[in-house]
Amino acid sequence: MKKVQVEEVKPLHSRRSFLRISGIALAGAGLVVAGCSSDDDKAPADNQAPGVRNGVFDLGGGDLGILTYAYALEQLEADFYTRVVNSNTFGSTFNSEEQSVLTDLYRHEVIHREFFKAAISGVITNENQLLPALEFDYGSLSFSNRTQVLATAKTLEDTGVAAYNGAGRYITTPDYLVLAGKIVSVEARHASAIRSLINPGSTDFAGDDVVTASNGLGQAIKPSGIIAAVSALDVIQTPFTAQFLP
Amino acid sequence: MNIIKFLESFTNEGMINSLNTKGSRRDSFTQLQKMGSVAAMAAIPFGLSAFLAPAKANTTTTFFGPTETPTEALQLALILEYLEDEFYAMALDSGIIPSADQAIIAQIAKHENAHVNFLKSALADAAPEKPTFDFTAGGNFDPFNDYPTLLALAQAFEDTGVRAYKGQAGNLISNGDLLTAALQIHSVEAMHASQIRRLRGQKGWIIGSDRGGLPDAAQAVYTGEENVMQAGFDTSMVGNFGSGSASESFDEPMTGAVATNIASLFIV
Numbered sequence: 151m152k153k154v155q156v157e158e159v160k161p162l163h164s165r166r167s168f169l170r171i172s173g174i175a176l177a178g179a180g181l182v183v184a185g186c187s188s189d190d191d192k193a194p195a196d197n198q199a200p201g202v203r204n205g206v207f208d209l210g211g212g213d214l215g216i217l218t219y220a221y222a223l224e225q226l227e228a229d230f231y232t233r234v235v236n237s238n239t240f241g242s243t244f245n246s247e248e249q250s251v252l253t254d255l256y257r258h259e260v261i262h263r264e265f266f267k268a269a270i271s272g273v274i275t276n277e278n279q280l281l282p283a284l285e286f287d288y289g290s291l292s293f294s295n296r297t298q299v300l301a302t303a304k305t306l307e308d309t310g311v312a313a314y315n316g317a318g319r320y321i322t323t324p325d326y327l328v329l330a331g332k333i334v335s336v337e338a339r340h341a342s343a344i345r346s347l348i349n350p351g352s353t354d355f356a357g358d359d360v361v362t363a364s365n366g367l368g369q370a371i372k373p374s375g376i377i378a379a380v381s382a383l384d385v386i387q388t389p390f391t392a393q394f395l396p
Numbered sequence: 397m398n399i400i401k402f403l404e405s406f407t408n409e410g411m412i413n414s415l416n417t418k419g420s421r422r423d424s425f426t427q428l429q430k431m432g433s434v435a436a437m438a439a440i441p442f443g444l445s446a447f448l449a450p451a452k453a454n455t456t457t458t459f460f461g462p463t464e465t466p467t468e469a470l471q472l473a474l475i476l477e478y479l480e481d482e483f484y485a486m487a488l489d490s491g492i493i494p495s496a497d498q499a500i501i502a503q504i505a506k507h508e509n510a511h512v513n514f515l516k517s518a519l520a521d522a523a524p525e526k527p528t529f530d531f532t533a534g535g536n537f538d539p540f541n542d543y544p545t546l547l548a549l550a551q552a553f554e555d556t557g558v559r560a561y562k563g564q565a566g567n568l569i570s571n572g573d574l575l576t577a578a579l580q581i582h583s584v585e586a587m588h589a590s591q592i593r594r595l596r597g598q599k600g601w602i603i604g605s606d607r608g609g610l611p612d613a614a615q616a617v618y619t620g621e622e623n624v625m626q627a628g629f630d631t632s633m634v635g636n637f638g639s640g641s642a643s644e645s646f647d648e649p650m651t652g653a654v655a656t657n658i659a660s661l662f663i664v
Contacts, residue, residue, distance in 0.1 A: 254599065257641040261634045265645075268629040315579045318565070319572035327569055329627060331562040332646040334579065336601060338586035339647075343600040346591060351496050353503040356587035366510030367580035368587070 198394040200270075200279045207281060211394025213323050214273060218281050219373050219395060220330070221266035223313055226386060227306050228263040229286045231256035234303075237293035244296060251343050255303070258340070262333055269329075285387040300348050307341035308360055308369070309379060310334070315370035320396055338368070372396050466571050467522050469564035472652050473578065474515040476560055478526045479659055480508040480553050483539075486531065487550075490540035497595060504550075504588045511581055518574070528664040547596050548610055552617050554589035555602065556658050559617075559650035561585060586647070601644040616658055620648045 198211030200218045209218045234240065235256045244252060270280055291298050314334035321327045346355040361368050371379070373395040380386065484505035487493060493501050516523045531539050531549065539546040561582035568575040590600030598608040605622040607614050624632040624642040631642035 251600075254601065254641070254644065257635065257637045258601070258645040261631050261637065261642060261645040264634045265626055265629055265631055269627050272628070311583050315576065315583055318579045319576050322569075324566040324569055325627065327565050327575075328562065328649060329646075331565045331579070331582065332626070332648065334583055335558050335562065335586035335647040336645055338583040339590035339600045342587035342590035343594060346594060351499065353499050355500065355591040356503060356507065356584060361507060361584050361587070363506065364510060365514045366507040366584060367514070367577060368583040370576050370580050 199275070200281060202278065203391070203393075206389050206391050208391045208393055209281065209395060210279070213321055213326055214270070214279075215392075215395050216317050216321055216330075216373070217266060217270050217273075217326065219317065219377075219392065220314070220333075221263070221270060221281050222284060222386075222390065223310060223376070223380070224259060224263040224266055225281075225284050226286065226380070227259040227310060228256075229284075230288075230302065230306060230385075231259050233288070233293055234299055239294040243294050243299070248296075248300075248347055251347060252299075252303070255340055255344075258336060281390070282388070284390075286385050287387050288385055300344060303344045304341065304348060305383070307337055307344055309376060310337040311341055311360070312369035312371040313373070313376040315368060316372045316376065318370075320373075464567055466568050466574050467519065469567040469578070469652075470515055470519050470574065471522065471524050472564065472655060473561065473581070474512065474519060474523060475527065475659060476553075476557055476655065477508055477511040477515055477581075479529060479662060480557065481505070481512045482526075482529050483531055483549065483553060484508055486540055487546055490546070492541060492543050492546065494543065500591060500595070504591075507584055507588070511584075514577070514581075518577070529662050530664045531662055533661055544596075547592060550592045551589065551596060551598075551608060552610060552614050552658070554585055554592050556617050556650065556655060557585040558582065558589055558647055559621075560652070560655035562647060563649035563651050563655065565649070599644070602647065603640050604643045616654060620650070623648050 198215060200208060200210030200214060202208070209215050209222065231252060234252055237243070240249065240252075267280070271277075274280060288302075291302060293299060311334060314330050314337065318327060318330055318334075321330060341360070342355040345357065346352075348354065373392060377392050377395075484501060487501055488505055537545050537549075539549050561578055564578065565575065565582075568578050593600050593608060596609060602608070602618060602621045605615070605618045605620065607618050610617070622639070622643050623646070624630060624639050626646055631645060632639040634642065
């Protein structure tokens with residue numbers, strides 16, 4: 151993967167200078183639009199395609215950037231549950247109900263990851279625009295420790311819900327919006343199940359920490375906030391940037 | 397959807413429940429007698445019953461129109477939230493919720509009430525009035541005296557809510573703030589759905605178009621959930637997990653018309 155990234159640098163130099171020129175044109179257009187619309191600027195520019203910039207993969211902007219961002223998050227979730235269910239102590243660490251839930255979550259997240267890979271592959275104009283397989287390291291997390299695994303699962307599912315809720319408004323293609331909607335409710339079902347495994351019979355399945363009590367709204371966090379939170383976990387080892395995402 | 401069939405099937409389920417819980421033949425006999433009149437009521441076209449209730453006619457017309465504009469999408473959402481809000485408030489008043497589940501039902505009730513207030517405030521003058529609900533669907537089943545029935549209805553309402561909000565997302569795409577708020581409610585409904593399903597011994601997610609133990613007539617809540625083709629990609633081909641896991645991984649949207657039909661069964 152890294153070799154591919156290095157090879158990418160050459161052609162990108164010319165793309166980068168193009169970027170600068172069209173960036174000026176975009177700013178001008180933005181000024182005109184600003185006078186007549188209060189909507190967020192959702193128009194993705196061609197020069198915001200995902201790909202390696204300065205040797206680091208950037209998730210890109212526009213709808214394709216949001217899809218790539220979702221693909222990165224699903225890679226993380228899928229990798230985590232793959233390690234959970236393949237741990238030698240899976241059968242002894244978790245009771246049968248927990249094993250059933252975690253196995254389902256593993257399958258769902260792998261399916262989500264493969265779906266995004268296929269969907270992105272279908273719309274990109276060259277294969278270098280596809281986010282590579284990310285590398286992960288969970289540090290001191292013990293996959294034989296029920297409390298640690300469930301707490302990490304809770305963090306990841308809560309993050310997924312907030313991420314999709316926060317990204318929805320930046321999607322311009324109705325079909326992609328519906329697809330994000332199809333996935334976010336499944337992530338929310340996961341979050342609820344994991345939370346109830348941790349603290350059964352309590353209000354935690356939809357706790358006041360993730361659902362604002364006064365208006366009943368779940369969390370919505372824009373990509374920059376999610377990426378900062380995920381980076382703080384220090385699990386994703388492959389560097390990437392998101393300079394075109396809000 | 398065949399409304400009469402829906403009611404009859406729920407009725408049969410209700411009879412089974414009352415036989416199991418009370419062991420009384422008279423209960424089921426009384427329910428059998430009620431069936432006829434309820435079926436007749438259900439046979440009245442909805443437009444006509446709206447006409448018969450002139451005080452609510454305008455509201456009803458607005459709500460049961462096509463959901464295309466952001467306002468119409470939120471009006472549909474508010475009707476569904478009214479339904480859930482009243483249902484859970486009555487559930488809490490019923491006294492039949494086991495103490496082990498009390499905190500869960502109260503938390504859901506709190507959210508549904510907050511959703512009603514949020515949507516009423518967002519819609520302001522365009523907010524429809526609260527309809528009159530009948531959660532027995534004319535005396536055919538008894539959610540506030542029979543806890544399994546209460547949970548079964550709750551599951552149907554929550555899974556319907558998730559699909560209905562999803563079906564309205566496209567209608568809100570022009571307004572980022574409203575879309576985000578709707579998504580935020582949508583995910584909370586999904587958290588509720590998962591928990592209610594798990595209280596019933598079901599998985600928190602929907603397998604194929606399986607009703608999760610609900611009667612035949614509730615099929616409209618789940619039809620379409622079996623889809624495994626997402627943007628042209630066959631998700632059932634991933635990892636040999638099969639179509640069950642593939643369908644679980646994606647919840648499917650429901651049209652405003654289908655959501656309206658389901659809600660109508662509980663509106664007088």
